[in-house]
Amino acid sequence: MEKGRLLYEGKAKQLFATEDENILFVSYKDSATAFNGEKKEEIVGKGNLNNKITTILFNQLKKHGIDSHFIEQISENEQLVRKVxxxxxxxxxxxxxxxxxxxxxxxxxxxxxxxxxxxxxxxxxxxxxxxxxxxxxxxxxxxxxxxxxxxxxxxxxxxxxxxxxxxxxxxxxxxxxxxxxxxxxxxxxxxxxxxxxxxxxxxxxxxxxxxxxxxxxxxxxxxxxxxxxxxxxxxxxx
Amino acid sequence: MEKGRLLYEGKAKQLFATEDENILFVSYKDSATAFNGEKKEEIVGKGNLNNKITTILFNQLKKHGIDSHFIEQISENEQLVRKVxxxxxxxxxxxxxxxxxxxxxxxxxxxxxxxxxxxxxxxxxxxxxxxxxxxxxxxxxxxxxxxxxxxxxxxxxxxxxxxxxxxxxxxxxxxxxxxxxxxxxxxxxxxxxxxxxxxxxxxxxxxxxxxxxxxxxxxxxxxxxxxxxxxxxxxxxx
Ligand SMILES: Nc1ncnc2c1ncn2[C@@H]1O[C@H](COP(=O)(O)OP(=O)(O)O)[C@@H](O)[C@H]1O
Ligand SMILES: Nc1ncnc2c1ncn2[C@@H]1O[C@H](COP(=O)(O)OP(=O)(O)O)[C@@H](O)[C@H]1O
Ligand SMILES: [Mg+2]
Ligand SMILES: [Mg+2]
The missing domain is CATH 3.30.470.20 (ATP-grasp fold, B domain)
Structure with a gap:
């Protein structure tokens, strides 16, 4: 699956297109924000941690019969998800x-x-x-x-x-x-x-x-x- | 009906006991407050106006079959109500x-x-x-x-x-x-x-x-x- 153009950048993640229009490439950022963006900081390693924790939790939910957009972890800070x-x-x-x-x-x-x-x-x-x-x-x-x-x-x-x-x-x-x-x-x-x-x-x-x-x-x-x-x-x- | 002791004083009204424990004497005050009490002013005549307007509206509701605590207007700024x-x-x-x-x-x-x-x-x-x-x-x-x-x-x-x-x-x-x-x-x-x-x-x-x-x-x-x-x-x- 190839990372296409940046579709949207939020406070914590970037969303990229892929060659499949129903699948997105999610990149977890190293920035931390709070209070509706008023407090902001770059924290190296945060993106990797949230990517991995989210992966574990979405996988566990799947095992318990609860679907999510999660498809698979791709790299330290990236995952593929179903576009919704x-x-x-x-x-x-x-x-x-x-x-x-x-x-x-x-x-x-x-x-x-x-x-x-x-x-x-x-x-x-x-x-x-x-x-x-x-x-x-x-x-x-x-x-x-x-x-x-x-x-x-x-x-x-x-x-x-x-x-x-x-x-x-x-x-x-x-x-x-x-x-x-x-x-x-x-x-x-x-x-x-x-x-x-x-x-x-x-x-x-x-x-x-x-x-x-x-x-x-x-x-x-x-x-x-x-x-x-x-x-x-x-x-x-x- | 006699005005007994002051039971409670709010921002806009005072409640008094009467000889009937199910009936209260309400006295509309002349004070205006806003923003949870931050802005406050005495406005002569306000109590009378609110007493009379409330009386008309509760009477109209009654006519349309909607009960309220209202019993009767007693004076310019006072009314009797059912205690609830x-x-x-x-x-x-x-x-x-x-x-x-x-x-x-x-x-x-x-x-x-x-x-x-x-x-x-x-x-x-x-x-x-x-x-x-x-x-x-x-x-x-x-x-x-x-x-x-x-x-x-x-x-x-x-x-x-x-x-x-x-x-x-x-x-x-x-x-x-x-x-x-x-x-x-x-x-x-x-x-x-x-x-x-x-x-x-x-x-x-x-x-x-x-x-x-x-x-x-x-x-x-x-x-x-x-x-x-x-x-x-x-x-x-x-
Ligand atoms: N599967 C998905 N399809 C489309 N958009 C998604 C999907 N999952 C999350 N999003 C959106 O991705 C955007 C980026 O996430 P994030 O950086 O957390 O944004 P935000 O700053 O709104 O919190 C958010 O608007 C989020 O709602
Ligand atoms: N029939 C009633 N029986 C008992 N308490 C009442 C009745 N009608 C109104 N109250 C209460 O009388 C209090 C005084 O009114 P008000 O001065 O408007 O108070 P507030 O400052 O809470 O707005 C309020 O707590 C109100 O809920
Ligand atoms: Mg978010
Ligand atoms: Mg009130």
Whole structure:
């Protein structure tokens, strides 16, 4: 599969065309951003780590019967994925209160929720990725009510698979952000990435944050903690 | 009915006990506040205006078969209401995009929505009255899912009654904030007030704002525009 022209560059990845119009070449970048792009840094090795972690997690989901856009890892920082039409929603699954949920509801950070929840945010940098209710979704028509329902169900299923995997490597999956897309045949497919950039992962022994909050809150070396996640996952699935 | 001890003082009203434990004495204050209490001013006459406008609107709702806590107007700035246990939700009905909805969804102010919507905000000054989704409501358990459903249905019914009334006095009901409470028998009842403090009302001819935005955005005399609403309503229902 050959890397064609650059189709799109986001904050964390570049998407390239291939000779197959249904397949994209994804290159994971070494840049870290937070607060809607306000904080930004180049961090050598980050792209490789997220590429490898995402590869492991999408492979595990596949084994548990959950499809994604992932096709195969191609190099240290590259993978092939199925092209989809991304639905502009940040689909957040939460098991434990942290970040904006803790602030919104006045819950202490670390409070385990009575059940996992899904929140939908409008993926729109200019609007600051606002939270959406069902009423807003009906106005925006970003997806049909059935598609929204499917997305929420799939998000909870993905959480059910990943929670115990992280538990086995001594980590609690606090929350994660997923993205879904539509295939040409109209199916809803998990896309984008699942990595410490897009999850909150807390070490069960030390309670240390092993995710992008290390970067957001200047808590230490991002690659050191992403390396911990990769090596523990690698140890589990070798 | 005698005015007993002060039970509670809010930003716009005082609640007093009466000799009947199921009935409260409400006194409308002359203070105007905005931005969660950051902007504050005494405006002589405001309490009288809101008391009278709320009285007319609750009476009209009653005529259209919609009950509320309202019992009767007692004086220029006082009314008797049925005591309820307020459900801490700000129930916002919107017909036209304005304020936070326009910002959230990137809609131009003044865009008529394809259909009226209801938004629920957590009535909690310390948290800044955050927007809630169904998932948040399930975590907070402020009301049962059936009660939430009832509240949303009633809010839309109230909107269906008030929209044409305002249309007849040459005003568009852009949006409004309602509060509901629970009676001792567990029924959901419309409570609080419906006034230019809690509605956005735009004049159909001049497009002028005839509501609290005049105070929020320093657009002129608050009592002048509340007076317009009262006198037009008074003219309609004399
Ligand atoms: N399978 C896919 N097909 C098409 N676009 C995708 C796919 N997977 C992810 N994307 C999109 O790739 C873009 C680049 O990713 P990223 O750098 O993370 O962007 P962002 O700055 O929006 O977070 C994003 O817009 C993402 O939604
Ligand atoms: N029928 C009622 N029974 C009990 N409380 C009520 C009733 N109607 C309104 N309230 C409450 O009265 C309080 C005072 O009103 P207000 O001054 O508008 O308060 P706020 O500062 O919260 O807006 C509010 O907490 C409101 O929810
Ligand atoms: Mg991204
Ligand atoms: Mg009030």
């Amino acid at each position: 039409e991304i639905i502009p929603l940040e689909v957040v699954v939460r098991n434990v209160a942290a970040g904006s949920l803790a602030k919104r509801l006045g819950f202490a950070e670390g409070t385990t929720l009575s059940h996992p929840i899904v929140e939908l945010y409008y993926k729109d940098d200019a609007l600051g990725d606002p939270l959406l209710t069902d009423a807003h979704l009906a106005l925006l028509e970003l997806a049909t009510p059935e598609e929204i329902e499917t997305i929420q169900t799939k998000a909870l299923e993905i959480n059910q698979v990943l929670q115990p995997i992280f538990k086995e490597i001594g980590v609690t999956l606090i929350d994660m952000k997923l993205e879904f897309g539509k295939t040409t045949s109209g199916d809803i497919l998990l896309a984008d990435e699942i990595s410490p950039d897009t999850c909150r992962l807390w070490d069960d022994e030390t309670n240390n944050k092993l995710d992008k909050d290390v970067f957001r809150r200047n808590l230490g070396s991002l690659t050191d903690v992403y390396e911990i996640i990769l090596s523990r996952l690698g140890g589990l699935f070798k | 246990e307020i459900i801490p939700l700000e129930v916002v009905v919107r017909n036209v995009a304005a304020g936070s909805l326009a910002k959230r969804l990137g809609f131009a102010e003044g865009t008529t929505l394809s259909h009226p919507i209801v938004e629920l905000y957590y009535k909690d000054d310390a948290l800044g009255d955050p927007l809630l989704t169904d998932a948040h409501l399930a975590l907070l358990e402020l009301a049962t899912p059936e009660e939430i459903e009832t509240i949303q249905t009633k809010a839309l019914e109230i909107n269906q009654v008030l929209q044409p009334i305002f249309k007849e006095i040459g005003v568009t009901l852009i949006d409004m904030k309602l509060e509901f409470g629970k009676t001792t028998s567990g029924d959901i009842l419309l409570a609080d007030e419906i006034s230019p403090d809690t509605c956005r009302l735009w004049d159909d001819e001049t497009n002028n704002k005839l509501d609290k935005d005049v105070f929020r955005r320093n657009l002129g005399s608050l009592t002048d525009v509340y007076e317009i609403i009262l006198s037009r309503l008074g003219g309609l229902f004399k």
